[in-house]
Amino acid sequence: MFKVVCILFAFLVIQGGAFAQPESEHDFKEVIIGFEDRPGQAELEIIDEAKGEIDQEFEIINAVSAKIPEPAVQGMENAEGIDYVEPDYEAQTLQTIPWGIEQINADQAWDEATGTGIDVAILDTGIDYGHQDLEVVDGVNTVDGGDYMDYNGHGTHVAGTVAALDNNSGVVGVAPDANLFAGKVLDDDGSGTTSDIVAGIEWAINNDMDIINMSLGMSQYSTALEDVCDEAYYQEDILVVAAAGNDGEGWWWDPDTINYPANYDSVIAVGATDQNNDRANFSSVGDNLEIMAPGVDVLSTVPGNDYDEYDGTSMASPHIAGVAALLMDQGVYTSPAEVRDRMNDTADELGDPFYYGNGIVNTTEALDIH
Numbered sequence: 001m002f003k004v005v006c007i008l009f010a011f012l013v014i015q016g017g018a019f020a021q022p023e024s025e026h027d028f029k030e031v032i033i034g035f036e037d038r039p040g041q042a043e044l045e046i047i048d049e050a051k052g053e054i055d056q057e058f059e060i061i062n063a064v065s066a067k068i069p070e071p072a073v074q075g076m077e078n079a080e081g082i083d084y085v086e087p088d089y090e091a092q093t094l095q096t097i098p099w100g101i102e103q104i105n106a107d108q109a110w111d112e113a114t115g116t117g118i119d120v121a122i123l124d125t126g127i128d129y130g131h132q133d134l135e136v137v138d139g140v141n142t143v144d145g146g147d148y149m150d151y152n153g154h155g156t157h158v159a160g161t162v163a164a165l166d167n168n169s170g171v172v173g174v175a176p177d178a179n180l181f182a183g184k185v186l187d188d189d190g191s192g193t194t195s196d197i198v199a200g201i202e203w204a205i206n207n208d209m210d211i212i213n214m215s216l217g218m219s220q221y222s223t224a225l226e227d228v229c230d231e232a233y234y235q236e237d238i239l240v241v242a243a244a245g246n247d248g249e250g251w252w253w254d255p256d257t258i259n260y261p262a263n264y265d266s267v268i269a270v271g272a273t274d275q276n277n278d279r280a281n282f283s284s285v286g287d288n289l290e291i292m293a294p295g296v297d298v299l300s301t302v303p304g305n306d307y308d309e310y311d312g313t314s315m316a317s318p319h320i321a322g323v324a325a326l327l328m329d330q331g332v333y334t335s336p337a338e339v340r341d342r343m344n345d346t347a348d349e350l351g352d353p354f355y356y357g358n359g360i361v362n363t364t365e366a367l368d369i370h
């Protein structure tokens with residue numbers, strides 16, 4: 001081992017006083033040094049002799065990470081007993097733009113608007129507010145008055161499509177800078193009562209939300225639910241968006257399958273399309289179907305810092321809520337009625353309105369980006 005030290009020392013001296021203290025932090029290089037055998041004290045002293053500093057000693061591989069003066073790197077590479085010296089490369093987290101975001105051109109709008117300052121209430125099973133890709137401002141639990149944490153996954157998935165952060169990790173939402181608020185109106189099994197939903201909408205009204213997304217539905221008409229949706233949209237200037245339903249086509253004598261609350265006039269009913277812009281076979285149809293968005297194999301956030309693909313008009317609805325947030329952020333169309341009309345007027349027609357509404361939302365057309 002004495003031979004190793006001497007060889008290294010001689011090399012560094014020849015290189016011109018590399019043992020001198022570097023002048024700045026930039027004179028050091030972060031490296032991983034691999035040894036032929038398990039390094040002992042003598043091997044580690046090589047780094048000390050070079051005026052280096054060990055960061056980590058690895059337990060399984062015969063290597064350490066260290067900062068060493070740049071002039072000493074070549075000497076270590078050639079020293080006896082050292083197998084390799086390589087840079088301690090920097091890794092980046094990987095972020096995926098889900099196909100639906102690109103399908104509606106939302107990613108092309110982010111230089112113009114990202115949803116900044118727009119408050120979006122996700123009335124669902126709650127949101128995993130600890131998820132690395134979500135930032136939840138506040139929330140409420142109308143089911144049992146407890147926490148609004150999501151133990152089902154549905155609400156967290158919906159929230160991610162609206163506003164997953166643009167943070168080089170996981171996925172990104174339609175409006176990554178929108179403010180997320182969680183309304184836990186469905187229990188951990190994904191079920192809830194009309195009264196819980198009404199209470200959630202009232203909470204959204206009282207807390208001055210700009211947009212409400214409800215990726216939920218029921219076949220029964222409720223006067224109470226319609227009244228509070230009407231109040232939110234017509235009186236409180238809140239845009240209300242809901243999933244049309246997953247009941248597909250109806251019978252010839254009763255073809256309309258749009259669920260409530262989507263079937264109310266004060267609510268935007270959103271149907272689901274696939275990657276080919278075809279209506280998903282499960283997507284409900286009817287005269288009140290208003291607009292379409294991606295709803296098949298939609299990748300988004302799920303509890304536990306994870307991600308998964310879900311199907312449903314529940315996944316389509318938050319695309320529309322996100323585009324609405326972009327429009328409101330841009331500021332040209334600001335009232336719920338203006339934003340609603342703008343999305344409908346600029347949607348790409350796909351077919352019979354009974355099955356496709358006004359067509360699939362087109363973000364760049366809605367924001368007039370060319």
